[in-house]
Amino acid sequence: MTGDGQEAGRAAGGAPLEVIAASLRRERRRAGLSLTEVARRAGIAKSTLSQLESGTGNPSVETLWALGVALDVPFARLVDPPRPRVQVIRAGEGPAVASERADYVATLLASCPPNARRDIYLITVQPGPPRESDPHMPGVVEHVVLASGRARIGVAEDPVELSPGDYIAYPGDEPHVFEALEPGTVAVMVSEHV
């Protein structure tokens, strides 16, 4: 019922093996290391590494992990894809996230991989009853920097009052609130899907 999401798992681009192959070669190049040297550090056969970089083969987790360590790369990067370019979104433009309340507007500024990692929102809120958000996906962390106004933000049972320039991070997979205390309260939120 989660619906056969072939779209679901695709945190990265498409076929993971190709992505990994490209990542492996890219990261190795970036580190300025030889195939032999990386294989030695990772404790795997260079033949194996060669095949992996050529897209052949289907590495085991241990193998991939060892390579991540050898390349000094967080492992997740090996399966996540490349990079964007310049982009500007003017205030008021951009996709506004639908809300049941007119006094709460969230604009999606950047959603790196469409459904994973980390989104950046611009949030504008008017004073009123606290906006309570149900927990999101497990592993979500929300970072908020208050740009103007004042607000009480954080986990539902213990929100924190913030002034302009203040920053807070809290787990997004627990109930949390955003309550504006002044008109025209604006904040930048980074929602991190891990």
Added chain:
Amino acid sequence: MTGDGQEAGRAAGGAPLEVIAASLRRERRRAGLSLTEVARRAGIAKSTLSQLESGTGNPSVETLWALGVALDVPFARLVDPPRPRVQVIRAGEGPAVASERADYVATLLASCPPNARRDIYLITVQPGPPRESDPHMPGVVEHVVLASGRARIGVAEDPVELSPGDYIAYPGDEPHVFEALEPGTVAVMVSEHV
């Protein structure tokens, strides 16, 4: 410089297989699915899944990927560990990044993994000659949301003038500038190390 990989392996907790085993079981439970059902969706043998959840075995990437799809999980979560907590940094507090210029102050708000992924800064700049930044590591992307004031921001050869609420993203591995046009210009920057 690339070296010193002691930080490397710690992308996740420790032994990846145990983490994966725990993640698989956790995510499956969370989804309320039976082992048989998940195996069927992922197109793998339930025996395989059983062994994986018990910590035995060393799955291939394809297997793990299929499970990520079946469980509707970004894949990276299967190998990344638990969770942080609430953190607040008041305006003016927090580690200010050293600068050769007194009229440019960057405060580090969050550096998730110390040397990878993404940092969040609060930046305060006074008008003056454009601050030119040399290229950072390849793959860096900088996201900036202007909180107050006005500024010209972007790649060196083509900066963009921003007003409060405006957003821009640009490659950080090219020369880029930040020029405040009004006193007390404040911005939030997300520097993404890929």
Added chain:
DNA sequence: TGAGCATGTTCGTCAAGGCGAACAAGAGGA
């Protein structure tokens, strides 16, 4: 020129991953 040492590739061999069937253990239903 050729020896020496790098690089990255391909080729057999072996162990391990993944499969399907058979297996215990519960939970209803007739």
Added chain:
DNA sequence: TCCTCTTGTTCGCCTTGACGAACATGCTCA
């Protein structure tokens, strides 16, 4: 009570990943 349909585990078999040696190539130095 027995039957049946679940659940998750354990057991041979076979495919396949990983290994190490041998193989091409390119570079440096004598």
